[in-house]
Amino acid sequence: LDAKALGAAWEHQRNMTKPPGSLGILETIGAQLSGLARTFPPPIPEPAAVAVFAGDHGVHAQGVSPWPQEVTAQMVGNFLAGGAVVNAFAKQIGVEVCVVDVGVATELPDATGLLPRRIRPGTADMTQGPAMTREEAIAAIEVGIETARDLVTAGNRGLLTGDMGIANTTASAALISVFTGADVAEVTGRGTGIDDATHRRKIEVVKAALARHEPDPGDPIGVLAAIGGLEHAAIAGYIIGAAALRVPVVLDGVIAGAAALVAQAIAPEAVQACVAGHRSAEPGHAAALAKLSLRPLVELEMRLGEGTGAVLALPLVQSAVRVLHDVATFDSAGVSGKTD
Amino acid sequence: LDAKALGAAWEHQRNMTKPPGSLGILETIGAQLSGLARTFPPPIPEPAAVAVFAGDHGVHAQGVSPWPQEVTAQMVGNFLAGGAVVNAFAKQIGVEVCVVDVGVATELPDATGLLPRRIRPGTADMTQGPAMTREEAIAAIEVGIETARDLVTAGNRGLLTGDMGIANTTASAALISVFTGADVAEVTGRGTGIDDATHRRKIEVVKAALARHEPDPGDPIGVLAAIGGLEHAAIAGYIIGAAALRVPVVLDGVIAGAAALVAQAIAPEAVQACVAGHRSAEPGHAAALAKLSLRPLVELEMRLGEGTGAVLALPLVQSAVRVLHDVATFDSAGVSGKTD
Structure with missing residues (x-):
C-alpha cells in the first residue's frame, strides 16, 4: 500500500x-x-463483477455431502439462466455475473456468460491420492489471474469472488487447517447443512487426507495439488491478479477465505487488495479471516457461497470510497x- | 404480521x-x-427515502457536547448542499434525502429539500424543567406520521430514519434508560467522541433529569415531554405512520433506537415494520435493540447518525426481498x- x-x-x-x-x-x-x-x-469500485469459479471435488465420493455431484453443473446452468441467489443479489446491487468452469465434472454446453476454462473434470479424491498435479494447480491459478485481467480490461474497478462446487467446504477445511494450524475439528463445519453422522465423517475424511499428504504450508502449490480444489486455485490466482492490477477484491465466504490463504502464502502483499465481504456461518471462515487479518463487513449467518456475501458487501465498500x-x-x- | x-x-x-x-x-x-x-x-422496498429529522436540545447548556449548538443548523445546510456523509451514501445507494426541521434552534432559510415543520426552536433544558409540553410532543409525533405518509404517497416503498441534533445522544440515553430499565451509566456513551470528564458529566446530567422527572414508561407522551427530543418524537411518529401503511422502516442508530422504544410504548405492533439497519458504537443502542427484539444488519462501529447506517443497510433489505x-x-x- x-x-x-x-x-x-x-x-x-x-x-x-x-x-x-x-x-x-x-x-x-x-x-x-x-x-x-x-x-x-x-x-469508486464500480462497475464491478463477480466471477463464480465452478469445480467439482473427487472427495465427494467419501460421502461428505448429501447433495449429488451433478448439482455443481446444474447450478452452473441456474447461474447462466439467472435463477440463483447470486443473480438476484447482483441484479439488485448492479454487479455483472461471470461464470468460469475451471473443473466441473460433467461436460457443459457452450453458453453466453460461461468461460470454458476446465483444467480437468473435477479433482481426484484427496483421500486416495493428490487432488491434482502441480501443473494443474498452476494452470488453475493462471485461469484466475487471466479472469481478473480480462474483467479489469473490460472496465471493472471492483472484483468479487464467487464459487460453486459440491463438497468444496471439505477441501476448504483441509486448506484452512494447513495454513492456520487449527485443528481439523475446529475448522470443519456443516457446509450446506449436514447431519451429525456426516459431519463426523467429514472431519475424519479431512484428517485422513492431511495424514496422507502431510502438506507443507511453505509450498502452497504443493498444498493445492494435494488437497485443494480447482476453484480454490483459480480464486487464489484471481486475488493475485487483482492485487497486481491494484484493483480491490471483495471476498465471499469460506471458500474464498481458504483461497486467500493460498494467495497469501504465494504473495503475502496480495491480501492488501482484499476486503472481507462477510463472515460465513462455516467455522473455518473465522479462522481464515483471523490469519488474513481481515475484518468482515457483514455477518448475517449466511452459508451459501456463489459470491452472495461479496455482492451484499459491495455497496458498503463503494460507499466507503464515495465519501x-x-x-x-x-x-x-x-x-x-x-x-x- | x-x-x-x-x-x-x-x-x-x-x-x-x-x-x-x-x-x-x-x-x-x-x-x-x-x-x-x-x-x-x-x-421490493424501492424507491426509498431517508427522512433526516433535525432538532436542538436545551440540555446542550449543561456541557454534554464539545460541539457548538449551531452545528445542527450548519449541518442542515450541509445536507441541503449535498455535502454530508448521508448524501454521499444516499447517492451511492440510490436513496432520496429529505430534511425535516422539527425543531432547530436557529431560523433556517427556505430551501428545496427542507420541510419546515418546526414545533419549537429546540427543546428546553430537561435538567431545569420539561423538555417540551405534551402538546408539543404530540405535534412532533404528527410531523413524523405526516412525513411517512407524504413519502409513501410520493411513491416510496421503503422509509429510512435519519437524525441531526447536537446533544441528541444525551436525550437518547435518558429515553433508553427509562424504557429498558438499564442503568444510566450503561446506556450513556461518548456520542461524537467526548473525553472522560465530559462523559462523567453527561451521565450525571441524565441522572439528574431522570431524578427530577421520574418519567413513567407507561406514559410515553409524558416521557417524551419530560426528557425527549423533538426528533425522537417525530421519528416515533414516522415509524408508527410507516407501520400503519405497511411500509418497512429501516432504523438508523441510537437516536432511532430510542425513538423506536417510544413508538413501541405507544403502539407495540409498530416494531413489526422495523428493520434495524446497523448497530451503533453507542452503548445504549444495543440495549434499545434488545428491548425491541431487533437484530442489526450491519455492525461497523459507526456512530455518525444522519441516517447513514440505515442507508448502508438498505441494499441488504432490498436483496432479501429480491430473492x-x-x-x-x-x-x-x-x-x-x-x-x-
Whole structure:
C-alpha cells in the first residue's frame, strides 16, 4: 500500500464534516483502497463483477455431502439462466455475473456468460491420492489471474469472488487447517447443512487426507495439488491478479477465505487488495479471516457461497470510497468544529 | 404480521435453489416483510427515502457536547448542499434525502429539500424543567406520521430514519434508560467522541433529569415531554405512520433506537415494520435493540447518525426481498435436491 495516499485518506477523513472516526471500519477501508490505488481519492469500485469459479471435488465420493455431484453443473446452468441467489443479489446491487468452469465434472454446453476454462473434470479424491498435479494447480491459478485481467480490461474497478462446487467446504477445511494450524475439528463445519453422522465423517475424511499428504504450508502449490480444489486455485490466482492490477477484491465466504490463504502464502502483499465481504456461518471462515487479518463487513449467518456475501458487501465498500469524493470538509461547508 | 404471507415466504425460501436456511438473517427479513405487506412476494422496498429529522436540545447548556449548538443548523445546510456523509451514501445507494426541521434552534432559510415543520426552536433544558409540553410532543409525533405518509404517497416503498441534533445522544440515553430499565451509566456513551470528564458529566446530567422527572414508561407522551427530543418524537411518529401503511422502516442508530422504544410504548405492533439497519458504537443502542427484539444488519462501529447506517443497510433489505421474486426453485431449475 502506498503510504502517502493512505495518509492522505486518514487526514481527509479527519477533516470531513463528521466526528473523527465516526465511520468506524469504513474509514479503514477508505484508507486501504487509497493506498492500494496509490492515489487519493481512489476510484469508486464500480462497475464491478463477480466471477463464480465452478469445480467439482473427487472427495465427494467419501460421502461428505448429501447433495449429488451433478448439482455443481446444474447450478452452473441456474447461474447462466439467472435463477440463483447470486443473480438476484447482483441484479439488485448492479454487479455483472461471470461464470468460469475451471473443473466441473460433467461436460457443459457452450453458453453466453460461461468461460470454458476446465483444467480437468473435477479433482481426484484427496483421500486416495493428490487432488491434482502441480501443473494443474498452476494452470488453475493462471485461469484466475487471466479472469481478473480480462474483467479489469473490460472496465471493472471492483472484483468479487464467487464459487460453486459440491463438497468444496471439505477441501476448504483441509486448506484452512494447513495454513492456520487449527485443528481439523475446529475448522470443519456443516457446509450446506449436514447431519451429525456426516459431519463426523467429514472431519475424519479431512484428517485422513492431511495424514496422507502431510502438506507443507511453505509450498502452497504443493498444498493445492494435494488437497485443494480447482476453484480454490483459480480464486487464489484471481486475488493475485487483482492485487497486481491494484484493483480491490471483495471476498465471499469460506471458500474464498481458504483461497486467500493460498494467495497469501504465494504473495503475502496480495491480501492488501482484499476486503472481507462477510463472515460465513462455516467455522473455518473465522479462522481464515483471523490469519488474513481481515475484518468482515457483514455477518448475517449466511452459508451459501456463489459470491452472495461479496455482492451484499459491495455497496458498503463503494460507499466507503464515495465519501472520500463527495463529503465536504468543515472549512468548505462552513461547519463549526469541536471546541476543546 | 399476516401469518399466511409469512408462512408462504418461509415455505418458498425452503424450495429456492439454495441449502435451507443458508441466507441466515435475510430469510427472517424476507418473511417479516411478507407478513408486513400481507402478500407474497412483498414489494421490493424501492424507491426509498431517508427522512433526516433535525432538532436542538436545551440540555446542550449543561456541557454534554464539545460541539457548538449551531452545528445542527450548519449541518442542515450541509445536507441541503449535498455535502454530508448521508448524501454521499444516499447517492451511492440510490436513496432520496429529505430534511425535516422539527425543531432547530436557529431560523433556517427556505430551501428545496427542507420541510419546515418546526414545533419549537429546540427543546428546553430537561435538567431545569420539561423538555417540551405534551402538546408539543404530540405535534412532533404528527410531523413524523405526516412525513411517512407524504413519502409513501410520493411513491416510496421503503422509509429510512435519519437524525441531526447536537446533544441528541444525551436525550437518547435518558429515553433508553427509562424504557429498558438499564442503568444510566450503561446506556450513556461518548456520542461524537467526548473525553472522560465530559462523559462523567453527561451521565450525571441524565441522572439528574431522570431524578427530577421520574418519567413513567407507561406514559410515553409524558416521557417524551419530560426528557425527549423533538426528533425522537417525530421519528416515533414516522415509524408508527410507516407501520400503519405497511411500509418497512429501516432504523438508523441510537437516536432511532430510542425513538423506536417510544413508538413501541405507544403502539407495540409498530416494531413489526422495523428493520434495524446497523448497530451503533453507542452503548445504549444495543440495549434499545434488545428491548425491541431487533437484530442489526450491519455492525461497523459507526456512530455518525444522519441516517447513514440505515442507508448502508438498505441494499441488504432490498436483496432479501429480491430473492423472493427472482430465485428459481429446485423444480423450476431442474436442480437435484439433497439425498437423505
